[in-house]
Amino acid sequence: MIWEIIVSALLVMAGVFGLVGSFGLIRLPTTMTRLHAPTKATTLGGGGVLVASMIYFAVFMDHYSFHELMITLFLFLTAPITANLIAKAYLHRTERPEDLPPTGTDRGWATYDASADPSRRTDG
Numbered sequence: 107m108i109w110e111i112i113v114s115a116l117l118v119m120a121g122v123f124g125l126v127g128s129f130g131l132i133r134l135p136t137t138m139t140r141l142h143a144p145t146k147a148t149t150l151g152g153g154g155v156l157v158a159s160m161i162y163f164a165v166f167m168d169h170y171s172f173h174e175l176m177i178t179l180f181l182f183l184t185a186p187i188t189a190n191l192i193a194k195a196y197l198h199r200t201e202r203p204e205d206l207p208p209t210g211t212d213r214g215w216a217t218y219d220a221s222a223d224p225s226r227r228t229d230g
Contacts, residue, residue, distance in 0.1 A: 109165045120154025145189040
């Protein structure tokens, strides 16, 4: 009975996070605020469903599968990277460079110069 409650609670929690994330994606006013909803809430929703699936099959079907754990890990690793790239593209396309705070280098916010990276230098 306790495992059924745990699986059910994870599914309900995942559904609430998914609903809130989807609602935020539709209703938030700007691109940067809309970016927050799917990267946080919807990722937790998908992770909750996958963890509930992993527990269900391990307890009730005697089948241990770590595929769900790997998918959850992949979601948690890729969502922030994707959000960062979208935010940088948004800054590059919509904001004027003089309106942004200084980066501390002579380059802008959405650029990368491999020649300035000290870890890539081979000259000694």
